[in-house]
Amino acid sequence: MPELPEVEHLKRSLQPLLVGSYIERVRVARRDVIQFSDTQVSTGSTNKALLSGTRIAELDRRGKQLAVLSNAGRLLCIHLGMSGQLVYVPDGGMLKHTSHIHCSWRIRSGASTGWLHFRDPRRFGGIRTFASHEVLLKLRWATLGPDALTIAAKQLAGSLSRTARPIKAALLDQAVLAGVGNIYADESLYAARIHPCSISCALPAASVTALARAVRSTLRRAIRAGGSTLRDYTDGNGEQGWFTVQLRAYGRAGQPCSSCGKAMHQLQVAQRTTTICPHCQIHYG
DNA sequence: CCGGACTCCTGTGCGC
């Protein structure tokens, strides 16, 4: 399940392959994974909205969303949902799974050519087209909170002070913090020794500071490991991530806490499976 | 207005 580290690593792996390259054409297998955000385009050329005939100028990320900007100004905002993948396959290369490919871009970069595939079996992800970066920022990214990778304790404290929700629910809310999903919420709360059911606005300032630091360092370590591959996730080259071997909380119910040695527990918080150490993680509020 | 609950979807893994 791609969260911020997976999308950031994906962005970094795709950058050398895509930036500066030319999109010769686009192949759409399932239209319903694409949302054409400006009505002007939905009646006209689908290909143009999907950047056909333009050059890729830049990749950008906010939270779990990846933007592919073309030199023509238009762009794609891609979110991977649960099972989404963006994989570049050079001509002659092989793709591990060829089912559920919903959209593909024909890429030319100098003498080399290949296909960029958007694959998403569960279809929780999708592609949105935007006329400009400005529109993306105004229509879509404006609803996202600050990026979790660089979250400052003060910013986090500000949002948390305004809600009585369980802290885990707040961390998962993309309007509070952009980029954290179930895995890294559990990891960050464990690292900061905070119980996920703690009342957000009841957290002491020191705990919020510890939490902001834990979020940043957990995400940075995960990016360094190439993200977490539980099942499907791969980077732009089809390589898996190795952060799963470093996970201390997520998926470790019944196993010993790496700090105190007592058994980790599983519970439900905000409709999400949650793993904690009941001994190490303090409940506030 | 806020927050909790429900919904979408398919591959996997477990229990009978």
Added chain:
DNA sequence: TGCGCACAGGAGTCCG
């Protein structure tokens, strides 16, 4: 051994 069901979850939507 095989079948069927529960489960996984990001985020939009709906409802109290």
